[in-house]
Amino acid sequence: MNRILEKEFFSENVVKLVVEAPLIAKARKPGNFVILRVSENGERIPLTIAGADETKGTITIIAQKVGVSTEKLALMNVGDSLVDLVGPLGKSTEIHNVGTVLCCGGGVGVAPLLPIIEGFKKAGNRVVSVLAARNKDLIILEDEVRKWSDDVIVMTDDGSHGRKGLVTQGVEEVILREKIDECIAIGPAIMMKFTSLLTKKYNIPTQASLNAMMVDGTGMCGACRVSVGGKTKFTCVDGPEFDAHQIDFDEMMMRLGGYKAEEKAAFEMYNKMLDK
Amino acid sequence: MTTYTEYLKERREQEWRVELRKKLKGKERTDQARVHMPEVDPMERVKYQNVEVNTGLNTEQAIKEASRCMDCANPTCIEGCPVGINIPEFVKNIERGEFALAAQTLKMYNALPAVCGRVCPQEKQCESKCFYTQKLDKPAVAIGYLERFAADWERESGNIAVPECAAPNGIKVATVGSGPSSLSFAGDMVKMGYDVTVFEALHEIGGVLKYGIPEFRLPNKMVDVELDNLRKMGVKFETNFIVGRTASFDQLKEEGFKGFFVGSGAGLPRFMNIPGENYNGIMSSNEYLTRVNLMGANSDEFDTPVLRGKNVAVIGGGNTAMDSVRTAKRLGAERAIIVYRRSRVEMPARVEEVKHAIEEGIEFMNLTNPIEYFADASGRVNKMRLQLMELGEADASGRRSPVEIPGATEDIDVDMVVVAVGVSPNPLIPACLPDLKISKWRTIEVNEGMQSSIPVIFAGGDIVRGGATVILAMGDGRNAAKSMHEYLSTNPNN
Numbered sequence: 046m047n048r049i050l051e052k053e054f055f056s057e058n059v060v061k062l063v064v065e066a067p068l069i070a071k072a073r074k075p076g077n078f079v080i081l082r083v084s085e086n087g088e089r090i091p092l093t094i095a096g097a098d099e100t101k102g103t104i105t106i107i108a109q110k111v112g113v114s115t116e117k118l119a120l121m122n123v124g125d126s127l128v129d130l131v132g133p134l135g136k137s138t139e140i141h142n143v144g145t146v147l148c149c150g151g152g153v154g155v156a157p158l159l160p161i162i163e164g165f166k167k168a169g170n171r172v173v174s175v176l177a178a179r180n181k182d183l184i185i186l187e188d189e190v191r192k193w194s195d196d197v198i199v200m201t202d203d204g205s206h207g208r209k210g211l212v213t214q215g216v217e218e219v220i221l222r223e224k225i226d227e228c229i230a231i232g233p234a235i236m237m238k239f240t241s242l243l244t245k246k247y248n249i250p251t252q253a254s255l256n257a258m259m260v261d262g263t264g265m266c267g268a269c270r271v272s273v274g275g276k277t278k279f280t281c282v283d284g285p286e287f288d289a290h291q292i293d294f295d296e297m298m299m300r301l302g303g304y305k306a307e308e309k310a311a312f313e314m315y316n317k318m319l320d321k
Numbered sequence: 322m323t324t325y326t327e328y329l330k331e332r333r334e335q336e337w338r339v340e341l342r343k344k345l346k347g348k349e350r351t352d353q354a355r356v357h358m359p360e361v362d363p364m365e366r367v368k369y370q371n372v373e374v375n376t377g378l379n380t381e382q383a384i385k386e387a388s389r390c391m392d393c394a395n396p397t398c399i400e401g402c403p404v405g406i407n408i409p410e411f412v413k414n415i416e417r418g419e420f421a422l423a424a425q426t427l428k429m430y431n432a433l434p435a436v437c438g439r440v441c442p443q444e445k446q447c448e449s450k451c452f453y454t455q456k457l458d459k460p461a462v463a464i465g466y467l468e469r470f471a472a473d474w475e476r477e478s479g480n481i482a483v484p485e486c487a488a489p490n491g492i493k494v495a496t497v498g499s500g501p502s503s504l505s506f507a508g509d510m511v512k513m514g515y516d517v518t519v520f521e522a523l524h525e526i527g528g529v530l531k532y533g534i535p536e537f538r539l540p541n542k543m544v545d546v547e548l549d550n551l552r553k554m555g556v557k558f559e560t561n562f563i564v565g566r567t568a569s570f571d572q573l574k575e576e577g578f579k580g581f582f583v584g585s586g587a588g589l590p591r592f593m594n595i596p597g598e599n600y601n602g603i604m605s606s607n608e609y610l611t612r613v614n615l616m617g618a619n620s621d622e623f624d625t626p627v628l629r630g631k632n633v634a635v636i637g638g639g640n641t642a643m644d645s646v647r648t649a650k651r652l653g654a655e656r657a658i659i660v661y662r663r664s665r666v667e668m669p670a671r672v673e674e675v676k677h678a679i680e681e682g683i684e685f686m687n688l689t690n691p692i693e694y695f696a697d698a699s700g701r702v703n704k705m706r707l708q709l710m711e712l713g714e715a716d717a718s719g720r721r722s723p724v725e726i727p728g729a730t731e732d733i734d735v736d737m738v739v740v741a742v743g744v745s746p747n748p749l750i751p752a753c754l755p756d757l758k759i760s761k762w763r764t765i766e767v768n769e770g771m772q773s774s775i776p777v778i779f780a781g782g783d784i785v786r787g788g789a790t791v792i793l794a795m796g797d798g799r800n801a802a803k804s805m806h807e808y809l810s811t812n813p814n815n
Contacts, residue, residue, distance in 0.1 A: 068567050082524060086617065088624045089524070113624055129524040131561035260616070260625070263522050263563065264748060265588040266608035272599060277592060282748065296599055299700035303601035307626035314621075 151232020
């Protein structure tokens, strides 16, 4: 159960795992995520389902190494089993034929974005995708995104791949050249915040998928709470996607830092242990 | 068919009970003071999350306490018990030294006596109806301590009686959730020969018993023993399975499940929606207790972190608030404060928990209510503004309501706040069953037999009652089992 069947590193810090999960593969829809544990004493962490194969009974998850749990996840090998895996969680993306959809992905945010891109394309929309990252290494799934998009723009901060510039530059360019009916933005919180501010200027309905901290992921604890339209919502059951223009991104980013000290200490302890 | 009253009378007339009553005169019994539960010293126990506060009665203490019971002709104590345990029978079995029989008696009515003996609010239930309380104005027989004694004795003897189960009838039923209501339902159904699967969303079984109630009140190991018993009886457990998400009810029906018991609880946390409540360092009691009790965050051996505040305020006056504030103390808080808008005597928590909390140095700021939080530059809470209250006129129920004293506020330095003001029904199941009738409080509506508006779906516990108690949940589970059995027997081809 929950065996890892395939493993691939997209870069030093980004790993893709294909995991045996027949029930989840069957039940999931774009936008859903899973909660998993790597070990008996491990944390429960959320990761979006980047893809699934119902026939094979597998799901794909993509993670960036950002702390102890993701480091441990990246060290797992084909044949190992995840101690716990549960899903599909969260509300799935509302996918309709609206016309033209602009999909913006920042860094690892492209992983959860991919199934949404595929969904919108299959629903008959024209899909324009903007992928952005700090550098070439952090651009992932470009081929898969191209497969499901009518047009793709790649932006890197340092110009090592695609065009040099921020995601917002690519986004604005698209907005100015064609009518966009809906926008989806997934990536680091700051990327979603500025993309949202931009689309708000042009009155384009925008959904952002939030990467709040979670413990149970089933609506039980409120760790993932976020303010949307002045009301408190739980990312795990009311989201993870919300109307981006209503999200208090500043509060969200503040809350993402809530355990910085503890995370740093844990990481240092983990590295010390590895060094021994 | 004998009624329960007739049955109790029959049992009371057994020779051994008649003889036992004659052994001591009434006055010899009532002259004895109620036993004191041995406890770990407060200053010692606040250093440890995993040290149980009450250490349990020994054999002599238990027998002596049991001898206080008058074995009343009209046992009013039973009226106070939500599951109608034959209390005199189990207590008298203890008095005569038949501890295994005492445990057996308990288990006829209550699947988890080791749990209930520890967490039931006996002072509001059985003990409030005891002859001593009602007629003598003296401390009741310590029914709760005796229940715990019998259950612990049986467990420690290594000879836990596994109830006999009827021959398998091949009918598959499922529970949604693995908390007390589902466990109680599962136990009764498997005894009647049903093929029972308990589906649990989390990675651990037990619901609030595991994630909510701390180790120092209810050791998780104890819950595991009870779960093992259910396994021995044939109950199947599936963790990491969210009914309605991982698989739908329809899919489960296709797999042959004929009846469902929803015991998904009231795990949705409630916040007060006051300014600053989303600052870092402010969390729900569910989050705090789950991190510590379920995820082991208080120990470095576990990866999940928990914040350790120096000045911790817990908002609320129930058992969850007590559990949270006492956990904070154990995790190193210099000040661990209860903030509650009513007075001390009106706090809904178990009397024993409040007593233990006071001994442990918990501060009580009664008649105060938070109205705003403030934070430092990084967004971490550092101050809380309290509105001072006073008790006003009695309302229709006779309780005096707290009333704000205009302009009277107080600021307290805090670096962590736990909001324990109540919980709401888990929304997952109602969300996936649009035809399921729910109340305006989002609880699942059921008839007397715990049956919902969808005939094959029954429900009980907090998902029906809102946040309540373990024993009420267990009573619902039993009621639902009886009722579903009747329904499935008369509707085999649903």
